[in-house]
Amino acid sequence: MPTKIEKDQISGQDTTGHEWDGIKELNTPLPKWWLYSFYASIVFAVVYMLLYPALPHVGGLLGWSQRGELQATLDGEKARRAPMMARIESTPIDQIRHDPELMTFVQAAGRTAFADNCATCHGAGGAGAKGYPTLADDDWLWGGxxxxxxxxxxxxxxxxxxxxxMGDMPRFGADGILTRTQIADVASFVLALSKPGTDKTAEERGAAVFAENCAACHGDKGAGNPEMGAARLDDGIWLYGGDRATLVETIANGRKGSMPAWSERLDPATVKILSAYVHALGGGK
Ligand code: HEC
Ligand code: HEC
Known part of the structure; x- marks a missing residue:
């Protein structure tokens, strides 16, 4: 119940004028230093809210934003790289590797661009996976x-x-070009191109099937043809697998490995950097 504000006998301080069952409350004001810092922080918050973007969809008076700052950093980075990118663009692709300064740039920029765009399919460092060729070796489907x-x-x-x-591996089984036996025979022949075979007669029958159906694309002895991406068959390096079951599957159902056109997604200098980078990854030719 409210009472009068009065001086407390014992402490000499004023009371607040509140009393509960005879107990009175002393008025103990906040220390001045605390109070003024509190007011100062309110003023600071209001000024801050006006200057910087604090409310949703409302920019601050200073025009600063995190997005803008990021953009400025990116622009700065781009400007820093611009002279190198211009040199890459104007240097013919087969000359880049002879320029140590450009190659240093290619190594750094290529590693990042490769990790961002290519490693999902080709593996870290171009290690490859089934259906996705290894880029860090000297075996090239389409030329090195x-x-x-x-x-x-x-x-x-x-x-x-x-x-x-372009250029597909036909579906010899699915399209009824070869019989099961012919496919088994030609698989034996293909296996024997890279490691000693076990069934000479099957291989001989397979050799005839190969000469008639496969040599046009893969070459007489299976050396491959980069004009149409026809894989080398005699080097023991397999894109889809070199065990008998996988070979039969490849020959019976064909293969159509596909990759996007990167010039549709990346700028010309980056495509060139990636090419020089990939060339240097394997024993490029
Ligand atoms: C969506 C998966 C995918 C991505 C992403 C991808 N590739 Fe490929 N790439 C393939 C496939 C599949 C092939 C093999 C196609 C074939 O069978 O001929 C291939 C083939 C290649 C070849 C030819 C290799 C040879 O032996 O001739 C090169 C070079 C290559 N990729 C580079 C790149 C680079 C550089 C990037 C990143 C910019 C990239 N790839 C991203 C799927 C991909
Ligand atoms: C019209 C051309 C063409 C003919 C004919 C052809 N191939 Fe192919 N072959 C290809 C192409 C192109 C590829 C690569 C497909 C890919 O990369 O997806 C390929 C891939 C393969 C592979 C996969 C190699 C690997 O590394 O995994 C095998 C095995 C193969 N061919 C065997 C044969 C056999 C056996 C015949 C004959 C019965 C044959 N091919 C006939 C074009 C041909």
């Missing part, structure tokens, strides 16, 4: 010169781009 690699990466493989790499 810098120009060939640039063409492969720029226009991709078996996609809708007009310049895309």
């Amino acid at each position: 010169t810098p120009e060939q690699i640039l063409q492969t990466i720029g226009y991709g493989i078996r996609n809708a781009n007009a310049e895309s790499r």
Whole structure:
């Protein structure tokens, strides 16, 4: 119940004028230093809210934003790289590797661009996986010169781009071109190209099937043909697998590995950097 504000006998301080069952409350004000810091922080908060973007959809008076700052950092980075990117763009692809300064740049920029765009399919460092060729070796489906690699990466493989790499492995079983026995025989022949075979007669029958059906694309002795991405069959390096079951599957149902055209997604300098980077990954030719 409210009473009068009065001086407390014992402490000499004023009371608040509140009393409960004879107990009175002393008025103990906040220390001045505390109170003024509190007011100062309120003023600071209001000024801050006006200057910086504090409310949803309302920018601050200073025009600063985190997004803007990020953009400025990115622009700065781009400007810093611009002279190098311009040099990459104007240097013919087969010359880049002869310029140590450009190659240092290619190694750094290529590693990042590869991790961002290519490693999902080709594995870290181009290690490859079933159906996704290893890029860190000297075995090239579509050719290993810098120009060939640039063409492969720029226009991709078996996609809708007009310049895309084309050429399919036919479906010899599914399309009824060869019988089961013929497929088994030719698989024996293909196996024997890279390791000693066990069934000479099957291999001989397979050799005839191969000469008639496969040699046009894969070459007489299975050396492959980069013009149409027809894999080498005599080197023991397999894109889809070199065990008998996988070979039969490949020959019976065909294969159509496909890769996007990177020139549709990346700028020309980056495509070139990636080509020089990939060329240097394996024993590029
Ligand atoms: C969506 C999966 C995918 C991605 C992502 C991808 N590739 Fe490929 N790439 C493939 C496939 C599949 C092939 C093999 C196609 C074939 O069977 O001929 C291939 C083939 C290649 C080849 C030809 C290799 C040879 O032996 O001739 C090169 C070079 C290559 N990729 C580079 C790249 C680069 C560089 C990137 C990143 C910009 C990339 N790839 C991203 C799927 C991919
Ligand atoms: C019209 C051309 C063409 C003909 C004919 C052809 N191939 Fe192919 N073959 C290809 C192409 C292209 C590829 C690569 C497919 C891919 O990369 O997806 C391939 C891939 C393969 C592979 C996979 C190699 C690996 O590394 O996994 C095998 C095995 C193969 N062919 C065997 C044969 C046999 C056996 C015949 C004959 C019965 C044959 N091919 C006929 C074009 C051809």
